[in-house]
Amino acid sequence: MKLVESSPLTRKLSAFVALSEADLETLARFHHRRRTFPAGHTMMHEGQSNASAFILAEGWACSYKMLPDGGRQVINFQIPGDFLGLRSILFRSSDLSLEALTDIEASEVFAPDILGAFARAPRLATAVLWASSRDEAMMVEHLVNLGRRSAVERMAHLLLELGARLNLVGVGDRTGFSCPLTQYHLADALGLSAIHVNRVLRQLREDGMVTFQKGRVVFNDLARLQSLAGFDTAYMDHEGPLLR
Amino acid sequence: MKLVESSPLTRKLSAFVALSEADLETLARFHHRRRTFPAGHTMMHEGQSNASAFILAEGWACSYKMLPDGGRQVINFQIPGDFLGLRSILFRSSDLSLEALTDIEASEVFAPDILGAFARAPRLATAVLWASSRDEAMMVEHLVNLGRRSAVERMAHLLLELGARLNLVGVGDRTGFSCPLTQYHLADALGLSAIHVNRVLRQLREDGMVTFQKGRVVFNDLARLQSLAGFDTAYMDHEGPLLR
């Protein structure tokens, strides 16, 4: 009976904001300009201007900033249903770099697409705003992670967050998920050295909490892991602003 | 000849987006419900619902999250011209706590105020969106700070950022600014212990770069400090999206 195909973005938004068939159709029109990028491709450079935004349909990406000394800080990992570089169409230039971690399928969106949708489908517009506020809430949680948690806690928190997010778009389940990240990626996201990431993963594995091996994360003791990380989904579970 | 008084917010926005007299008047109407809070007052609690947003007119505030173990992570310090809790009117509840660091004067704004302005003064709306994107860019830079910089670098970066932001709203100058933060506040923002903050401040003072004593920050060697911190104002200097 559905008029439109269900994309990861649709699934994510629908979990929090009730969308009409008309909304869903407008949303489907976002996926007009489909593009693919190979793993490792840099889709956007810090400082680059005239950048466009994307909706990730398939695969993983990450946003990051480089430091003069060669270090890098991963700001977030993006999974299907996430926006890439939404902020770069408001600013004249992007403040982050963006890299495809796997082969990627994404829909390119321009500012007029978004603004047009804001005019035609106000509830959808609010949903998009909601999604971007949720991204911001995640960034806040990442700040807490880097500032006030130990290495093991940080790792636990990151894996739990990724698991919860993937669940929401229908990938992976309660027991785990498959994960294309290397230990270097984890290190750059958590502000650790890759070597220490390795030790932390071993500790979590030996303690029987999570196993991350061969591209697969398995939660062995979810409850204990959540309590270790102080993981509270509240920051991701906010209800949308317009449910009526 | 000016029709409207110049507020810190006006000064900030005007530096990046050309606003018409009509825009300025709409902006001035934001400052309708003026309220004051004493230093130390908690203006918003994490999880609190029905929170309203504020525009800070006078004084300092900070947003933070508490951890189960009693630790706290300061997300940002707010100075005159900044929005407080803008996200909390989109979500049903706030994801942060908000505390007045000094006696404060602020204007309370409700969602309809903002949305009304969006309808009547699109350029002003864009300016507000721009301001909130800028806040997000600052948060990204704070992530880099916590994840990839040493204690001294972090401190240098924070003080430089505060200096630059205060400059923009006409408080303080090239040589320094007066600052109500305690070393505990700095510690909670930088992910350090208060004791180590003290050591770091001493080192910066003895190296002749910055002096922070008796509530006043003095830049003794701005150039050297900026190069130490890897401080690049690009993330705060983005031009607004609508200059035409």
Added chain:
DNA sequence: CGATCAGTTGAGAATGGTCAAATTCGGTGG
């Protein structure tokens, strides 16, 4: 079959944390 890249492990060093104790400083009451 090298070459490369991700992962693994160990040893020593460094950065920053914890605990405990002064010291300074701005009030406040006598």
Added chain:
DNA sequence: CCACCGAATTTGACCATTCTCAACTGATCG
């Protein structure tokens, strides 16, 4: 004006977490 109080700052000694360097393994790929 002075004694005193509490909060913020300062210092020292010691400890823990995490980093760096260096080496080795194992898989994958041309």
